[in-house]
Amino acid sequence: MLPEVLLATVPLEHVLILGAILFAIGLYLALSKRNAIGVLMGIELMLNAVNVTLLAFSRYVVSPRPLDGQVFAIFVITVAAGEAAVALALAVAIYRHRETVNIDEIDVLRW
């Protein structure tokens, strides 16, 4: 629980804007990075932007079930870890064939 003085000075909108900015940075990274690992980092940033948004809502929303947001965030963290593990395994598999994880060089399948 935050101290009252902090609660009074950080309105919901500010946290949502932080989430939106994080999400945009993550999306930009995911779409522009050449390195597959860089893309993955962008995706992680997007997922954490979602977590910030969920937690902000669950702190401020007036509802009988505000904890749903926190539970949701825990599931997001867990699943993101699983996804990252599979992505890294695939990156290793690709590296064995091509000695690169640069997305613009992974182009056997086109159009």
Place this chain on the structure above:
Amino acid sequence: MLASLDRFGPELAVMATAGLVLLADLVVPRRHKAWLAGLSVAGLLAAALWLVILVLRGRQASFFDDSMALDNFSIFFIFLFIAVCGTVIIASLDYAPRFGSHQGEFFALMLLATSGMMLLAGARDLVTIFVSLELTSISQFILAGLLRDDKGSEAALKYLLLGAIASAVILYGMAFLFGIAGTTRLVTTNGAPSIASTIAAGDAGIRSALILSMVFLAAGFGFKMAVVPFQMWTPDVYQGAPTPVAAFLSVGSKAAAFAVVLRIFYEGFGPNTFVGNDWKEMFAILAAVSMCVGNVMALRQTNIRRMLGYSSVAQAGNFLVGLAAISALTNGRTSLGASGVVFFLATYAFTNLGAFIAVMAISNRTDSDEIADYAGMGRRAPIPAAVLLFCLLSLTGLPPTAGFIAKVYIFNAAVQADLVWLVIVAVLNTAVSAFYYLGVARQMYLETAEGLPTLVRAPWATQGILVVAAMGVLTFGVYPIPLIEAAQRAVNVFG
């Protein structure tokens, strides 16, 4: 909680079978890996039997505190997913030796992906939807790269990276939906506030946030449904992934995505609420764009799996016509558009599986997916070629196939919903699609087969599955009433 555990039985049975397959894989000798396929199919049959018993005992209800539902809609889709997974497993007996020592993982991951889809069909809570979606997706990412060859790994990595971006986009939409409603439940049965009740109340202040979340959800699920402009992965994965996996993805993954979109948009957002028209228009535009781009891109493909990939993008456009036309009613209650989507998905499952398995039976022997190498296939491999021809006719939408009935049904719904422009676009696209579908048929039957060897016959199991798929396409093309009624009962739970 425990009182409802039996309603969760089919999913549990499939998951337990996946674990058993992994354990059995340790002791089954390498040349008898086909036993694992038998075990998987037995598990699927047990799940189906369990579901039949649940239906006979009338156990339909919302359960686990409204986070899951066992209703006619989820029952329809669970049967569909069990059938799809079983079919692909039996048909892949011919192909599975290519996985080498990873055959056990192949069957186990197929079962896990299927259990995720079964959960998706009944999920009624955003967290449940997300977790089951990821269970399906992550299993499929691994399946796509299971051969660990050059093309397969590339396809899997592209699928995973784009899929993870799509998941993040869906989650962002869901986060806003939670912020609006203060709960993650789509619908509640005990009168507690839910997303559906919040939207139905129609407070103008939440409109912009709702539209934001709607767009994010449509974009993320658009990826899973393979709808333009989120279709980039489709042809790559269909070409690069192992053929049985591509067959499974093209049918199961798409059907699951449409099932969950129907749940969220039809049951959650609702067709007659103050945002109803917004999402219907959004899907109408996505439908038109998908059909046009999918068909035009398919025209220039020389690889049959890539062609089927773009054709599945175009077909996703056809399904979306049904979502756009959701407010057309029949009998004053049943949504023609929604039941059209469900009926179309079921017939498409038969048709596309038939086509993919025929391609698998042929390519596994010629080692080529190029359409040019299908010359004279009508003589060289009579049964797969005949089934492929029949399925392509159904994908085009020509009588007497199930694809024809499904298209007529869904276009009728669109006309009744005053979407005549969309029907015109769709009919023109059907004409375009005939070029590339029938181009394969021309290659198989009109090109000379002289000097080319007759192919080794596919195993009986594969041939049997092919004939069953073709019979299904024909039967529901001639006598579609039972399936249409089942589809209408399925969507009546939302009406």
